[in-house]
Amino acid sequence: MGYKILCFGLICILFAFYIYTPMPENIEEPWKVRIVDAAIKATSLMSNPCIERITSLKRFDELFSIIIKLDYTQPVSDENVTVMDTTFSDIPVRLYLPKRKRESQRPAVIFIHGGAFVLGSYKQTPLDLLNRWTANKVDAVVVSVDPRLAPQYQFPVTQEDVASVVKFFLQDKILAKYGVDPNRVCISGDSSGGTLAAGVTQLIQNDPEFKYKLKAQALIYPGLQVIDLSLPSHQEFEHGPLLSKKLAIRLASLHLTQDKALPQAMMKNQHMPHGSMHLFKLVNWSTFLPEKYKKNHVYTEPILGGLNPSYSILLDSRLSPLAVNDSQLQNLPLTYILTCQHDVLRDDGLMYVSRLQNVGVKVSHDHMEDGIHGALSFMTSPMYLQLGIRIKDKYINWLEENL
Numbered sequence: 001m002g003y004k005i006l007c008f009g010l011i012c013i014l015f016a017f018y019i020y021t022p023m024p025e026n027i028e029e030p031w032k033v034r035i036v037d038a039a040i041k042a043t044s045l046m047s048n049p050c051i052e053r054i055t056s057l058k059r060f061d062e063l064f065s066i067i068i069k070l071d072y073t074q075p076v077s078d079e080n081v082t083v084m085d086t087t088f089s090d091i092p093v094r095l096y097l098p099k100r101k102r103e104s105q106r107p108a109v110i111f112i113h114g115g116a117f118v119l120g121s122y123k124q125t126p127l128d129l130l131n132r133w134t135a136n137k138v139d140a141v142v143v144s145v146d147p148r149l150a151p152q153y154q155f156p157v158t159q160e161d162v163a164s165v166v167k168f169f170l171q172d173k174i175l176a177k178y179g180v181d182p183n184r185v186c187i188s189g190d191s192s193g194g195t196l197a198a199g200v201t202q203l204i205q206n207d208p209e210f211k212y213k214l215k216a217q218a219l220i221y222p223g224l225q226v227i228d229l230s231l232p233s234h235q236e237f238e239h240g241p242l243l244s245k246k247l248a249i250r251l252a253s254l255h256l257t258q259d260k261a262l263p264q265a266m267m268k269n270q271h272m273p274h275g276s277m278h279l280f281k282l283v284n285w286s287t288f289l290p291e292k293y294k295k296n297h298v299y300t301e302p303i304l305g306g307l308n309p310s311y312s313i314l315l316d317s318r319l320s321p322l323a324v325n326d327s328q329l330q331n332l333p334l335t336y337i338l339t340c341q342h343d344v345l346r347d348d349g350l351m352y353v354s355r356l357q358n359v360g361v362k363v364s365h366d367h368m369e370d371g372i373h374g375a376l377s378f379m380t381s382p383m384y385l386q387l388g389i390r391i392k393d394k395y396i397n398w399l400e401e402n403l
Contacts, residue, residue, distance in 0.1 A: 094122045096132055113190065120149075151258055195321065220395060222337070227276070228284075
């Protein structure tokens with residue numbers, strides 16, 4: 001009996017050690033963040049082959065998906081906004097239509113949820129509230145998109161779904177149907193949703209076939225490149241909080257393949273194929289990252305061709321909107337970028353701010369010194385974070401002022 005108790009105690013200690021992440025001193029509501037962080041790490045343990053056999057789960061992301069679906073909400077209208085689910089170009093969307101009468105046409109916001117291209121939905125309660133608040137506060141039509149996700153649908157399906165929705169919405173008859181001003185349309189997204197928003201914005205602004213262009217893009221702690229995975233923020237926040245480098249890579253790699261060799265190479269920053277050196281110049285943090293974030297980090301040349309066979313798909317700019325030439329950035333619209341200090345993806349957003357400003361694009365940048373990744377997903381009970389509310393307010397205030 002004593003032996004069993006000792007073993008159980010050791011297991012508990014090892015488990016606690018595994019899920020423990022030191023929290024930065026300036027994080028608000030640290031006990032809530034610790035609980036959420038521990039829950040995420042405990043869930044990620046399902047990737048252990050032994051545990052997968054016990055739970056009958058084929059992949060660790062399945063459990064994340066099951067948990068997220070517990071927080072789905074229905075399209076419920078209220079006194080201010082009509083909410084409905086429909087499809088645009090056969091892609092599910094949730095519409096938020098303000099009820100107040102208006103003589104002139106309204107602005108519109110197309111929102112894309114995050115989740116590493118694998119998880120999430122517009123049905124999540126916090127995102128439903130975010131889009132409801134946006135419609136009511138900004139008096140804007142909001143189109144929230146649910147593109148098909150990996151691993152069932154791999155790249156470039158998700159990107160193409162978002163582009164199809166935007167193209168459908170920007171038709172004269174659709175804009176007129178919902179009373180939208182074609183010159184006041186913004187696309188926005190958080191995390192991987194920000195990746196998708198940035199990529200689609202580049203497509204639309206640089207494609208002469210699109211009659212109408214976007215007025216603005218709003219990117220909330222976006223991931224903007226998969227080329228160099230050894231940025232200062234990748235090193236400083238390798239273990240989180242909330243989003244660790246390993247979890248981000250394991251989820252995002254499912255967007256491309258289920259071959260475990262790819263995430264292993266990405267963790268070592270040896271995943272890019274030969275012939276990709278020119279792209280590293282476009283994401284070189286020693287050039288584009290503000291000095292205060294470089295600290296004592298030393299830039300090192302990448303090791304190319306570490307995978308056999310290599311993944312040429314990693315060269316596609318839709319995966320890395322940061323890694324395009326200046327000429328493709330010059331035509332981009334008014335841009336809002338929000339970054340978080342304690343975020344493994346922090347430096348992607350910071351470098352995009354620098355690159356856009358360098359080519360003359362008007363950029364508004366909010367940096368949350370106490371910020372962590374994914375806070376927008378924690379704006380409701382039981383584990384709501386005041387940080388999420390503050391990010392929501394900054395985002396909506398910017399939309400109010402600029403749309």
